[in-house]
Amino acid sequence: MADVAKRNARNRRRGAQWQSDLRNGLRQAGLDVERLVLTGKEDEGDLVVRDYLNPGEFVVIEAKAGAMHAAEFVRQAITEGGHFAAHRGLDRARVSSIAVVKRAGLNWKDAYVLTTVGDYFGLTR
Template sequence: MTDVAARNRRNRRRGADWESELRDRLREAGFDIERLRLTGKDDEGDHIVRRPGGRPLIIEAKNATFKPSVFVREAQRERDNYARHRGLAPADVDAVAIVRRRGASWREAYVLTTVAEYFGLPGEADR
């Protein structure tokens, strides 16, 4: 049991390190990015990027086995929580999952979203 607990702690630490690296490097690149606090089941994502004159961008940072649909769904759910907690419409807040690539720099991470999100189209549930 202790081996599993130790592995879980290492994995959480690696995930936290990735989130910090992504935040710090984006800051160095000139982005206004802040860490969001964990709020349990109503989590709001890992980071918020405030874009000049633009919409807020919620980032869900992942350092895990590649599961695109799971990651995008989580980013969208957390965007919805962020918007709801601030009285915003979810359509006024963008969300992406950024997934670390093994052996690659932070700049080579994958940014995941849907076609509907990227182009501002209504999703299937909205049609």
């Protein structure tokens, strides 16, 4: 059990570092990005970017590091984007949801961005 606990702690540290690297990289690129606080069963995602091209709109990011589980990551991102909108009384159409998945050994800019066609083009909100 001690090995499992150590592995889990190491994975949490890596995940937290990935979130920080992504946040810092996006900030250096000039984006207005903040880390979101865990809110229990109605988690809101890991980061939020205020859309400077469309004031009053947001992109909620679920940052993932590790094995790729695309369907689960997208489902989680969309659910958490909905929580973000609901907790702030925002129209869901103002909040896009993406999962950003770290690629091992590559720069944060080389991460994958996952979402649905409907969410990307605002067709399902």
